Amino acid sequence: MAGPITHVDGGTITTAQGFKAGGTYVGIKTYSEDKMDMGLLLSDTPCSVAGVFTKSSLVSPSVTVNRETLAAGGPVRGLVVNSGIANAGVGEQGYIDAKEMAAVAAAGLGVEPEEVLVFSTGVIGVELPMTLIKKGVNEIELVDDGGNALARAMMTTDTRTKEAAVLVDVGGVEIKICGIAKGSGMTHPNMATMLCFVATDAAVEQDYLRSILPDIADSTLNMLDIDGDTSTNDSLVVLANGVAGNTPLTAASIGADAFGNGLYEVLAQLTRQLAQDGEGASRLIVAEVRGARNISDARMAAKTITSSLLVKSAVYGADPNWGRLIMALGRSGAETIESKIDLYINGVCIMESGRPVPFARDSVVALMRGDEVTFGVDLNLSDGRATAWGCDLTEEYVVINSAYTT
Numbered sequence: 001m002a003g004p005i006t007h008v009d010g011g012t013i014t015t016a017q018g019f020k021a022g023g024t025y026v027g028i029k030t031y032s033e034d035k036m037d038m039g040l041l042l043s044d045t046p047c048s049v050a051g052v053f054t055k056s057s058l059v060s061p062s063v064t065v066n067r068e069t070l071a072a073g074g075p076v077r078g079l080v081v082n083s084g085i086a087n088a089g090v091g092e093q094g095y096i097d098a099k100e101m102a103a104v105a106a107a108g109l110g111v112e113p114e115e116v117l118v119f120s121t122g123v124i125g126v127e128l129p130m131t132l133i134k135k136g137v138n139e140i141e142l143v144d145d146g147g148n149a150l151a152r153a154m155m156t157t158d159t160r161t162k163e164a165a166v167l168v169d170v171g172g173v174e175i176k177i178c179g180i181a182k183g184s185g186m187t188h189p190n191m192a193t194m195l196c197f198v199a200t201d202a203a204v205e206q207d208y209l210r211s212i213l214p215d216i217a218d219s220t221l222n223m224l225d226i227d228g229d230t231s232t233n234d235s236l237v238v239l240a241n242g243v244a245g246n247t248p249l250t251a252a253s254i255g256a257d258a259f260g261n262g263l264y265e266v267l268a269q270l271t272r273q274l275a276q277d278g279e280g281a282s283r284l285i286v287a288e289v290r291g292a293r294n295i296s297d298a299r300m301a302a303k304t305i306t307s308s309l310l311v312k313s314a315v316y317g318a319d320p321n322w323g324r325l326i327m328a329l330g331r332s333g334a335e336t337i338e339s340k341i342d343l344y345i346n347g348v349c350i351m352e353s354g355r356p357v358p359f360a361r362d363s364v365v366a367l368m369r370g371d372e373v374t375f376g377v378d379l380n381l382s383d384g385r386a387t388a389w390g391c392d393l394t395e396e397y398v399v400i401n402s403a404y405t406t
Contacts, residue, residue: 004169005258005265008176011165012147016176017201018044018243021146023153026136028129029084029122037083038136039153041197042109046075047239048206049117050213054234060087061094062120063235065102069114073206076239077115079197080105081154082133083182086233087120090127097128104130108137121182121195121233122156151180154195157279157400158182164269168202168262170255173246175202177262181270183226196221196236196270202259203242204249211251212260213238220267223299223388225307226278238263268387275306275389276371280396283315285389286374292384297334299386304332305375306390316392318368320361322350325375336379344376 014021023039025031051070053063069076080101087094098118106113120128151161165178183194217236242248249256276284287305292298305311308328314321322343329336343351346367350359367373373392 005262006167008165008167008178011178012151012163013041013178013180013197013199014144014147014150015165016178016199016241018241019147019199019201020044020142020144021150022140022142023146023149024136024139026132026139028082028132034152036149036153038133038140039081039150040078040105040109040137040140040142041150041199042078042111042142043199043239043241045241045243046077046115047241048204048209049076049237049239050206050210051235051237052214052217053236056234058088060120060233061098062087062118063233064095065098066117066119066235066237069117072114074114076117077111078105078109079117079119079237080137081119081121081150081195082128082136083154083156084122085120085126085128086122086124087128088233089125093127097130100130101128101133104134104137108140117237119154119195119233119235121154147178147180151182154180154182156182159277162270162273162277164266164273166262166265168258170202170246170249170258171253173244173255175200175244175246175259177202177259177266179266179270181274183274194234194274196267198236198238198263198266200238200240200263201242201244202240202249203244203246204240204259208250208256209238209240212263216260216264216267218299219386220264220271223303223386224271224275225303225388225390226275226281271389275391278391278397279400280394280398281391282394283370283392284372285312285315285391286372287377287388287390288374288385289377289379289387290383290385291379291381292386293335293379293381294384295386296384297379298384299388300332301329301334301336301377301379302386302388304328305377306388309393312390312393315368315373316394318365320345320350320364320368325377329377334379335381337381340380342378342380346370346374347376
């Protein structure tokens with residue numbers, strides 16, 4: 001049986017033992033006070049590593065280089081990230097720059113280029129300013145509590161950092177699983193999310209880590225929607241350095257379930273934070289579906305609700321128009337039988353067995369004017385369940401994205 005999960009208040013990626021990080025401003029982004037645009041992460045020891053990346057057919061060369069690094073199967077020691085420029089849509093030069101970025105970071109970190117992952121995020125169609133990249137590597141100071149600086153360095157239109165950390169007992173050894181993420185728009189992941197880095201001081205066999213990550217990503221980050229668009233750079237990586245001293249985890253390990261649950265919790269917390277900070281967002285949307293024919297149907301139903309522009313607009317206006325939920329369910333691809341559907345808005349039943357239930361409209365409107373709107377759906381067909389996260393659609397989203405490069 002998996003043990004309890006303890007959340008670490010103020011935890012960040014360097015809460016995990018044996019990791020250092022830092023960030024700096026080098027001029028890739030327009031200057032403002034406290035802004036950063038380059039960051040580094042280093043593990044004291046080699047890490048097993050797993051990753052999932054965008055399924056877009058047009059990807060940043062940074063994604064290509066990282067896929068090659070993971071395919072080689074060797075250990076990883078750290079990563080380098082820049083924000084402001086995505087290193088995408090720039091032809092062969094993008095691949096050359098991504099490889100050089102890894103080499104430059106490796107030299108600065110004192111490791112080999114094949115031990116460094118590279119990430120870029122920002123405007124598409126602009127080449128990386130390699131002179132500034134080199135300057136940043138030389139300027140960044142790596143410290144034990146540098147996780148927040150790294151989280152700030154990867155932000156683009158984000159208004160705040162996304163950080164989470166938990167403590168988990170695996171076979172009698174306390175380990176930490178900690179992560180950071182960025183992303184506010186172009187967020188409809190199809191394999192991961194914008195950029196998400198997770199570090200753990202647990203020892204985890206690489207094959208096992210790679211076997212569990214895709215499904216956990218599908219249950220968390222891939223259940224996020226801001227605007228229905230998938231980035232060229234979406235990436236999720238997990239680094240495990242083993243500093244905690246536990247016996248390396250495999251599928252057969254006593255602590256395997258606890259580790260998987262802890263990793264899920266960190267990614268779920270980061271997903272929720274990403275949804276809360278969607279571009280222009282004023283409210284978080286949560287869709288909780290149960291009673292679906294299977295997990296796949298539950299995921300389709302939940303994510304169709306959070307990605308519907310009509311649902312997003314209704315949430316923005318605090319309009320309890322449950323017909324939009326029925327619309328979303330009907331087109332989701334999930335099996336539904338109208339006479340079995342129960343619907344809830346923030347715990348208030350508005351439909352039971354496919355028929356409207358009288359409710360205090362003003363009270364529900366007041367509930368929907370809070371920071372979070374939760375839609376509960378019971379399809380009453382079987383035991384499939386899933387949760388999806390999103391945000392409302394506001395005028396501010398249009399303002400932000402109508403002048404992104406100007």
